Amino acid sequence: MLYTILAFAIALGVLITFHELGHYWVARRCGVRVLRFSVGFGKVLAQRTDKQGTEWALSAIPLGGYVKMMDEAPEGASPELANQAFNNKSLGQRSAIVLAGPMANLILAALLYTMLNLVGTNEPAAILAQPAAETVAAQAGIQAGDRITAVNGQPVQSWGEARWQLLDVVTAGGEASLQVDSEGASRQRLLRFAPGAVEPDGPDPMAQAGLALAAPQPMVGNVNPDSAGEAAGLRTGDVIVSAGDLQHPGANALVQEIQKHAGQALAISVLRDGALVTLDVTPKAETSPDGGTIGRIGVMLTADFPMVTVRYGLFDSVQRGFTRTAETVWYSLKMMGRMVTGDISLRNVSGPVTIADYAGQTARIGLAAYIGFLALISVSIGVLNLLPIPMLDGGHLMYYLVEAVRGKPIPEKWLENGQRIGLGLLAALMSLAFFNDFSRLFS
Incomplete structure (x- = not known):
């Protein structure tokens, strides 16, 4: 729990502080007097004032920060000081200062994605499992072992990249063209998706469409001394490609097949140094916890997905970083629109509890996952x-915008009513987010 809270606090602190830095930087460029820039909220722990009169503060609650500008010039202020007030700036300058915060967050996201592309990440290769009959993938001719190399003409190196390119069309419906390497040949597969339900705790829409990673082939991780596996000649690093009638079995299926052959010879074929080797293994009969008899061969199995390192050069990394950010913005807006029209459940709205949970999960996975989350x-x-x-x-x-159309500032009464409406909308949104968070937490 402490780890999750720390990961959440760091994330919120970095992102909100960067947002406020955007406001601060443009405000200073526009000649606005900034009274305070605080990292955190609450009691001030440390502070200093720079030569421009801005107080820089470090506060006790590290959940973001804020920037305080001089909105109105004090009574009797000199013309020079009055010109430093935010409300005395031109419409274009005020708009730029307000826009700078959100834009800072979008630029930060693009830089983080760029960094991940430059450094490189290890991701599962996009090798597909056999799709279930009648699924979209099966109807398109996808077969076990097909490796996705491009989606709608966009090259992909990994399963993560393929999922991202398919995410919109899988949920909203439409067509997607996959280029796959199948049995040594490059083939095109056209998939047609119907709009699908998107639920936070529902089934994976990709899996429902028949698009899922192939189960990794089990590999011998360790061979116990005096075991049936050692007697048969199994070695660490052997990749098991068949056992009896099972071809390319998953780890669970392999264990079940071995357990069924207690005291009986079982032909197991393995890949060893690129060569196919077939061994006769006789599992030792042992008593299971429920009193039955099962076979064991005394080896430790591992089953890791084939991985690829996704890395790009500087130019491609920057281009992909900003493109990924733009695509995420567009996808977010489309999801919001579908919520408004009722095509997507409001249960997808998440609040601080869910965000904190994901912060902790990604931080535990590794730095790359946490940066992607940020x-x-x-x-x-x-x-x-x-x-x-x-x-x-x-x-x-x-x-x-209304001021630009009217040619004069909005009346104070409009602003007051707008504040009440905005407060009500934000309160309703936060209530929905917290309700969804705690529903997931206790369901």
Whole structure:
């Protein structure tokens, strides 16, 4: 729990502080006087004031931060000081300052994705399992062992890249063209998807369409001394490709086949140094916990998915980083639109509890997964803040658009009513998010 809380606090602190830095940087470039920039909230632990008069503070609650500008010039202020007030700036300058926060989050996401592309990540290869009959993949002719190399003409190196390219069409419906390596030949497969339900705890829509990773072939990880496996000649590193009538068995199927052959010879074929070797193994009969007799051969099995290192050069990394960010923004907006029209359940709205849970999970997986999580949440913060809801950055931009059309500032009464509406909408959204969070937590 402590690990999850720490991972969540770091994520929120970094992303919100970067958001506020966007506001700060553009405000200073526009000549606005910034009174305070705080990293964290609550009691100030340390502070210093720079030569421009900005107080930099480190506060006790490390869940983000804030920037405080001089909105109105104090009474009797000199013309020079009055010109540093936010509300005395031009419409274009005020809009740029407000827009800078969400844009900072989107730029941060693009930089994080770029970094992952440059450094490289280890991901499962896009080698598919045999799809179930009547699924979309089966109807398109997908076979076991097919390896996806491109989606709609876009080359992919890994299962993660293939999933990302397919995610929109799988959930919203439509067609997707897959280029696959099948039995040494390159083939095209056209998949036609119907719009599918998207539920946070529902089945994987990719798996429902028949697109799933092939189970990895079991490999001998260790051979126990004086075991049936050692007597038959099994060695560490042998990849088991068949056992009796089972061809390319998964680990569970292999164990079950061995257990059924207690005291009986079982032909096991393995790949060893690129050569196929067939051995006769006689599992030793042992008593199972339920009192039955099962066979054991005394070896430890491992079953790792084939992995590939996904890495790109500088130019491609930057291009892919910004493209991935733009695609994520567009996908997020489409999902929001489908929620509004009722095509997608509101149960997909997540709040701080779910975000904290994912922060902890990705941090435990590794640094690359955690950075990918930061990029995704940074996009979410940017998109959320651009929604035209009063009290959010997007709400202020909406006011400025109305001001540009009217040719004069919005009346104070409109602003007050807008604040009440915005507060109500945000309260409803947060209530829904917390309800969904705790429903998942206790269900």
